[in-house]
Amino acid sequence: DVKVTQSSRYLVKRTGEKVFLECVQDMDHENMFWYRQDPGLGLRLIYFSYDVKMKEKGDIPEGYSVSREKKERFSLILESASTNQTSMYLCASSSSRAQSTDTQYFGPGTRLTVL
């Protein structure tokens, strides 16, 4: 079974703090994604990475950056947290090796509260 783990289930930070959210997958997937999930808005893509050190902006990248130094690990960084970044953050991964296995596998999520 694919396993996607996220470093924290719950996180509380103060405005202006630098925040790191970590995601690790164990299936050697090429693609990794960061979404935020807000009530009534569904999942919105922040950034994704299709290879080590490669990244692409998603629909809402402002205020975020990412890092992928190793294939299995994808980090989301909030350079200076703000209250409007209070949300549930979901990490996902998928394989590029066969089009028919394009399914994304999700981690449990990190509920971030910025005070």
Added chain:
Amino acid sequence: AQSVSQHNHHVILSEAASLELGCNYSYGGTVNLFWYVQYPGQHLQLLLKYFSGDPLVKGIKGFEAEFIKSKFSFNLRKPSVQWSDTAEYFCAVKATGRRALTFGSGTRLQVQP
């Protein structure tokens, strides 16, 4: 840019009722279509997916979805819901050649015993 619309935001049903959740997308090219489910307190998980072939797709737990290309729709159905189907359901679209999914806003289903 592609987008996904889920018309029902909150659906309340009694056990044994039939379910149909609407999903429409806007994209003119070839797409892959997905329904994901998030049970309370659990990971988002794949319910079913359509890539090609038979437009009627069967997934886990008795769910099915029908891809109607002419209507840009991929509605989710279940003939008889159970209390354990209480969850949030998300429709998602991936255009061929893209890596990322576009999700709808989700439908919260509440099944009353």
